[in-house]
Amino acid sequence: MSLHFKEVLRWLHRWVSLILFPLFALIIVTGAILSFDPVLDDLRSGPAASAPADAAALVQLLDQVDPGQRVRSVVVEEGGVVLLEFRQQGRSRFEAFDLDTGEALALRGEQGDFFNTVKHLHKDLLLNAAIVVEIATYLMVLVIIVGPFLAWPRLRRTLMGWHGVGGWIALPLVLMVSVTGILMSLHIGTPQLPPQHPDDRRMGMAPAIEAAMAAGDLSGVRAVDRFKNSAAAVQGVDSVGEAVYMVSHHGVIRQDRFPGLVTSLHEGTWAGAWSGLLNLLASIVLMGLMVTGLWSWARRIRQGRRRSGDEDADILVAYASQTGTAARLADLTRQALQAGGARVMQASVAGLSPVEFKGFRQVFLIASTAGEGQVPEQARSFLKALEGADLAGCRFSVLALGDRGYTHFCRGGEQLRSALMAAGGEEALPMVKVDGDPAADWRRWLDQVAALLGMGLGDVAAPQGDQSVRLTLRERRQLNDPTDPDTHEVWSLRFESAAPLAYRPGDLLLVRPGVGEPARPYSIGSTPEDDPHSILLTVALVTHREADGTQRLGKASGLLCRQLKEGDVLEGQWRAHPDFNPPEDPKRPMIMLAAGCGIAPFIGFIAEQARRKSRRPAWLIFGNRKRGGDFFHGEKLEAWHRDGYLERLDAVFSRDPDGGGYVQDRLSDAADALMDWVLDRDAVIYVCGNARTLGEGVRTTLARSLASREGMTPDQAARRLGEWEAAGKLRMDLID
Numbered sequence: 001m002s003l004h005f006k007e008v009l010r011w012l013h014r015w016v017s018l019i020l021f022p023l024f025a026l027i028i029v030t031g032a033i034l035s036f037d038p039v040l041d042d043l044r045s046g047p048a049a050s051a052p053a054d055a056a057a058l059v060q061l062l063d064q065v066d067p068g069q070r071v072r073s074v075v076v077e078e079g080g081v082v083l084l085e086f087r088q089q090g091r092s093r094f095e096a097f098d099l100d101t102g103e104a105l106a107l108r109g110e111q112g113d114f115f116n117t118v119k120h121l122h123k124d125l126l127l128n129a130a131i132v133v134e135i136a137t138y139l140m141v142l143v144i145i146v147g148p149f150l151a152w153p154r155l156r157r158t159l160m161g162w163h164g165v166g167g168w169i170a171l172p173l174v175l176m177v178s179v180t181g182i183l184m185s186l187h188i189g190t191p192q193l194p195p196q197h198p199d200d201r202r203m204g205m206a207p208a209i210e211a212a213m214a215a216g217d218l219s220g221v222r223a224v225d226r227f228k229n230s231a232a233a234v235q236g237v238d239s240v241g242e243a244v245y246m247v248s249h250h251g252v253i254r255q256d257r258f259p260g261l262v263t264s265l266h267e268g269t270w271a272g273a274w275s276g277l278l279n280l281l282a283s284i285v286l287m288g289l290m291v292t293g294l295w296s297w298a299r300r301i302r303q304g305r306r307r308s309g310d311e312d313a314d315i316l317v318a319y320a321s322q323t324g325t326a327a328r329l330a331d332l333t334r335q336a337l338q339a340g341g342a343r344v345m346q347a348s349v350a351g352l353s354p355v356e357f358k359g360f361r362q363v364f365l366i367a368s369t370a371g372e373g374q375v376p377e378q379a380r381s382f383l384k385a386l387e388g389a390d391l392a393g394c395r396f397s398v399l400a401l402g403d404r405g406y407t408h409f410c411r412g413g414e415q416l417r418s419a420l421m422a423a424g425g426e427e428a429l430p431m432v433k434v435d436g437d438p439a440a441d442w443r444r445w446l447d448q449v450a451a452l453l454g455m456g457l458g459d460v461a462a463p464q465g466d467q468s469v470r471l472t473l474r475e476r477r478q479l480n481d482p483t484d485p486d487t488h489e490v491w492s493l494r495f496e497s498a499a500p501l502a503y504r505p506g507d508l509l510l511v512r513p514g515v516g517e518p519a520r521p522y523s524i525g526s527t528p529e530d531d532p533h534s535i536l537l538t539v540a541l542v543t544h545r546e547a548d549g550t551q552r553l554g555k556a557s558g559l560l561c562r563q564l565k566e567g568d569v570l571e572g573q574w575r576a577h578p579d580f581n582p583p584e585d586p587k588r589p590m591i592m593l594a595a596g597c598g599i600a601p602f603i604g605f606i607a608e609q610a611r612r613k614s615r616r617p618a619w620l621i622f623g624n625r626k627r628g629g630d631f632f633h634g635e636k637l638e639a640w641h642r643d644g645y646l647e648r649l650d651a652v653f654s655r656d657p658d659g660g661g662y663v664q665d666r667l668s669d670a671a672d673a674l675m676d677w678v679l680d681r682d683a684v685i686y687v688c689g690n691a692r693t694l695g696e697g698v699r700t701t702l703a704r705s706l707a708s709r710e711g712m713t714p715d716q717a718a719r720r721l722g723e724w725e726a727a728g729k730l731r732m733d734l735i736d
């Protein structure tokens with residue numbers, strides 16, 4: 001089936017059931033209640049008579065006890081007991097009589113009006129709106145039929161896994177109840193009726209029996225019911241055998257069966273009263289399918305919408321952060337302004353579209369600079385979207401974080417500011433540029449913000465800055481095959497700290513190669529739970545070739561991989577990186593996508609799992625050039641996989657024949673499983689490696705899989721990824 005067609009089907013399946021959820025639920029729940037009706041009837045009215053009542057005697061009784069012909073139904077029970085149903089002010093009332101003596105008898109049980117009301121609700125919503133129910137039933141059948149085209153049944157212990165398998169197994173049953181409903185509304189497979197006119201009076205019970213006696217040779221009667229507008233159905237026995245006479249003021253038609261297979265299938269009376277329990281099961285399954293579908297849809301929406309702050313905020317604190325500093329400052333800014341009485345929303349620009357800025361009285365943007373003077377990865381699509389945006393009247397202020405050690409100081413913040421101005425935004429406070437540790441500058445900027453808003457500040461928490469650490473190199477081991485020129489030089493380094501450290505795997509160690517030089521961040525790939533004095537790094541040696549052909553080493557990586565000797569001391573800084581730590585919720589699954597030395601933080605993630613004996617579902621896709629030459633930490637990873645700390649391990653090698661290509665190729669091959677993890681199990685996706693190759697490849701593959709699975713346009717899928725980033729469901733730690 002073509003992808004596009006499948007997307008259309010998925011769209012129909014989802015939106016028809018979401019929009020009509022209340023109506024579907026009403027039809028299904030009332031249907032479920034009605035499936036008890038025949039059962040209760042059976043229990044209440046005692047066994048049906050084995051011998052029918054004499055037709056002439058019954059007419060005589062009716063003439064005697066119901067001269068006004070108000071009885072709506074007649075049932076003949078064992079022992080010559082005749083049960084008559086009267087209606088008074090819309091309510092049913094029952095009376096029992098002895099056929100032989102005409103005496104009134106005590107009732108065995110009281111039949112309420114309840115089932116009648118439910119039946120009407122089921123058939124016409126108590127509003128004479130049978131056509132609405134009919135159309136809804138057509139659409140319900142459409143939703144049911146489309147379901148199996150969307151996915152093969154696969155046993156997965158997820159909400160959507162149950163939804164899929166449940167839908168497949170129950171398909172015949174749920175189709176049976178819904179299709180028979182449609183057939184009934186079309187009068188297909190239901191008893192043939194004699195002609196009727198809209199202004200006919202209702203058929204009386206006694207005249208109906210007499211008409212049946214006159215037209216055929218009906219001798220015994222089991223039951224009489226009003227049927228459709230002005231007709232009646234007389235069930236009984238004639239010279240041929242069991243028969244039903246459909247009687248109207250204009251004719252009589254004899255049938256062998258009543259009410260017909262279609263109706264008895266729909267009402268669940270095809271094998272006696274108790275076969276209705278199958279219909280009850282169908283209703284429960286249908287409700288279950290609707291609720292699981294709705295629930296998982298709602299969860300997906302929620303996954304993308306996580307913003308913190310006040311719903312009715314008129315102040316927005318937006319941030320664009322690469323390693324979490326701007327995000328932390330945005331958090332503290334929001335808290336301080338809220339404490340001062342303002343209504344504030346805080347969000348990453350990854351999850352915002354530029355027009356949203358216009359909905360706020362003031363926007364405060366805290367933006368860092370990454371790479372060589374670029375905006376952080378999470379702000380790239382926002383910056384692009386600003387190109388065509390109209391932000392006339394939008395008032396904004398920027399706090400730009402940076403480091404003068406880099407050539408393009410605070411260029412990320414500058415780019416965002418220029419784009420906001422070009423779109424028509426008005427700068428409320430002049431941009432403040434921060435060099436290095438932002439604590440003091442941020443605090444001053446916050447005072448300006450408060451003054452601009454004309455408010456005082458509540459308690460202001462101090463931002464936690466980077467912490468100095470003194471480390472001794474204890475061990476350095478080359479991870480790639482030194483004899484293979486086709487692999488990059490990568491080392492594993494273990495440092496020791498005299499003081500215990502309370503970092504998390506994924507936090508950063510900032511290494512400054514010299515005074516005035518910019519610091520370079522390295523992901524920490526260990527857990528203090530193994531040893532609080534130890535830190536593990538995985539470092540690629542960066543090399544540049546000069547114009548004259550000589551090779552120059554990267555300053556920070558050269559220091560780590562060459563200059564430092566075992567036993568030497570390194571003065572570094574430890575920076576918390578909460579955006580790139582394992583998920584807070586110890587059960588929430590995680591997917592780790594790593595290329596080359598992007599494996600660095602994940603070694604710590606899985607080590608933490610193993611130390612805690614955690615069975616959190618974890619899936620790692622690692623990509624590099626050659627299995628033989630550069631499967632970094634391969635043995636350790638395979639052991640963790642064997643021991644169950646990694647539920648799934650995929651290693652792909654682009655230069656091996658049949659090596660599986662790149663990480664994004666494996667991701668694309670496993671698109672179904674990937675979407676199961678991400679959408680149904682609410683996994684967090686971590687990506688670490690090169691921005692241009694891995695970052696963009698993963699982004700494209702994710703957007704494509706999402707678009708196909710969810711029936712979205714490429715734009716919608718890209719926006720959803722942005723929302724995931726803002727909500728911390730997609731976390732990228734990339735290097736240019």
Ligand SMILES: Cc1cc2nc3c(=O)[nH]c(=O)nc-3n(C[C@H](O)[C@H](O)[C@H](O)COP(=O)(O)O)c2cc1C
Nearest residue numbers: 321322323324325326368369371373402403409410
């Ligand atoms: C890899 C890397 C590249 C950076 N490039 C620049 C740059 O080109 N210009 C600049 O002013 N600051 C640069 N910085 C400094 C950051 O902008 C600064 O540390 C900021 O506080 C980080 O904020 P964040 O954690 O929110 O991303 C760079 C930092 C790192 C780690």
